[in-house]
Amino acid sequence: METSLLAFLLISLAKVIVVVVILLMAVAYTVLLERKLVGRIQNRWGPSRVGPFGLLQPLMDGAKLFLKEDLIPEAVYRPLYILAPIIALGCALMSIAVVPFGADIRWKGVDLFEIADVNIGLLIILGITSVGVYGIALSGWSSNNKYSLLGALRASAQVISYELALGLSLVGVVLRSGSLRLRDIVDVQSTHGLLSWNFFGGFQFVAFLIYLMAAYAETNRAPFDLPEAESELTAGYHTEYSSMKFAMFFMAEYGNMITVGCVATLLFFGGWTSPFGNLFPEPHNAILLSFLSLFWFVAKVFCFLFLYIWVRGTLPRFRYDQLMGFGWKFLIPVAVANIVVTSFFIGLRLPLH
């Protein structure tokens, strides 16, 4: 079915707006979830005063950050100081564009649950993540503050080191599905439910654990949060930022967390497919099908966010030399070994020409 350009543009614009609004709401409520959960882990309540169960807390925090005075210190290098939070948040929001959220349901020939369906979706996510580090690096440099600079240096070195392990860990998944398109990667895992997910059926659990650790380091989250280690660097790269500029870094961090959760879900846990596979027949009603696929996707991403916060509340921070040693001497060799073993088994199963 051919769609007119105007309809395509309008539907795409609507999709972008809906996804960005939902993503920003999800970011706000991930912050609340984190405060609640870390509170429970530390044997206290967390926010509970604003609204029932503290549910209105994120809105109040947002309003507070909006209304605060936006200080720009004297000695900063202004163009980059202003550009840095924009780069950070922009990259965090951009990579969600290639994530498919649900089954391939089309309305007037336009894919409803994905903004852009591209052949190299996985590479685009990797590319945007690798560019996102400029937000942190430039903020630290332009702040003209030694703590910020140290935080930015740590962030650059850490992201460069762990990006290798992250990329290598995904090769096994790509080998199994033979495609870089995220929908294809999910379709390979959709036949027998839980048993054909890459994590279980594809025997990619080693790759998954490497991906998880490398992704935590990429998003600068505990136990890899050295760029903002408050006991050593005040607040790290965003020491000199206030008001909305600080909030943009904050949103970028949580946006990246959600993207990592989405990618882990898509690559290792079957995306929007149900864990029961063909045990229950697939509903023929398109609306029911879209709700079910959205439900499974959101539930899986939620589990990853929960894990993120759980890890943050439990593990202490790495020492710097441990961080580098762990990345280069442990994760990368294991990732390479995983590629060798996976390609060996895939080669065994292929028919000889």
Add this chain to the structure above:
Amino acid sequence: MHLALFIIFAGLCVAGALNLLLQRHPINSALSLIVVMSSLAVLYLLLGAEFLAAAQVIVYSGAIMVLFTFVIMLLNAGKEERTHGSRLAYIAGFPGAAALLGLLTYIFLSHSATFGQARLGEYLATTDDISRVLFRDLLLPFEVTSVLILIAILGAVALARKEH
């Protein structure tokens, strides 16, 4: 659509390259180089080389330029001082550059009849096509290049190692 994108990003690419030379602060030059690399990626994409475009962003804009900015931040390099340039560059450089440009133009114009034509957005080289070429048709050059890079890595490690 394709032509408009091409004009925008080709202009951005040239502007970034000029800015790279004209800026006096190393970090601004490095950022201009990032702009050049990223707009090159878009030009690759317009020609249908999607894998190459992604690799360009990941490797050049992402990894290599992060190392550039890392080094600039680490050394905290200040503004460059303007110099008059070496005399050799004026005497040999400009005529040499002009001669090279003339030679390239001459060869290009004299052979332009035999070149094929590539229209923007006409052809799509998938990752599959690229891997087929790299790992089957051009396997030997590919492997030799990888050995060369391995030797370079070992050389870097040997140079960076502390003396015992």
